[in-house]
Amino acid sequence: MRHCSLCHTFTENEVCATCLDPRRDQGKLCVVETPADQAAVERTAAYRGLYFVLMGKLSPLDGIGPNDIGLAKLFARATRGDVQEVILATNFTAEGEATAHVIGEALKAKGLRVTRLARGVPAGSDLEYVDLGTIAHAMVDRR
Numbered sequence: 001m002r003h004c005s006l007c008h009t010f011t012e013n014e015v016c017a018t019c020l021d022p023r024r025d026q027g028k029l030c031v032v033e034t035p036a037d038q039a040a041v042e043r044t045a046a047y048r049g050l051y052f053v054l055m056g057k058l059s060p061l062d063g064i065g066p067n068d069i070g071l072a073k074l075f076a077r078a079t080r081g082d083v084q085e086v087i088l089a090t091n092f093t094a095e096g097e098a099t100a101h102v103i104g105e106a107l108k109a110k111g112l113r114v115t116r117l118a119r120g121v122p123a124g125s126d127l128e129y130v131d132l133g134t135i136a137h138a139m140v141d142r143r
Helices: 035-044 071-078 094-109 132-140
Strands: 025-032 049-053 085-088 113-116
Touching: 025 035, 025 071, 035 049, 049 071, 071 094, 085 094, 094 113
Parallel strands: 025 049, 025 085, 085 113
Antiparallel strands: none
C-alpha cells in the first residue's frame, strides 16, 4: 500500500478511486485526519467532493508538527487552481481545532474559501446531558 498522490490516503495505485471519479466535485476539498474519518464522511452520502487525508494532527506536545502531517502537500494541492472551497473536517479535540486553525489561516491568506464542519447539540439528546462546550458552540454558531 502507498499514499494516493492527490489525497494522501492509502491505495493500491498511484491515484485512488475517489480522486479518479469524474462525478466528484473537483472544486471542493475536505480535509480529514485519518482514512477512518474519510470513510465516516463517505458513509453519510452528503459529500461528493474530494479529500485530503492528513494522516494525523498537529500536536506540539507529542512533537508532531506541520511537516509530520503533510501540510506542504495539502497546501500545494489546495492552491493548484481547481479548488474553490476547503472544508476542514478535523476532529473537535484540542489538537484537531489547532490543526484546523493553522490550515484555515494559511489557506485564507492564499485567497481560498475555507469552511469548518458545523457542530452542536446531537439530535435526540437532552440538553441537561450535553457538555457545556457543545452547548456554547451551538449557541454561538446557531442559524
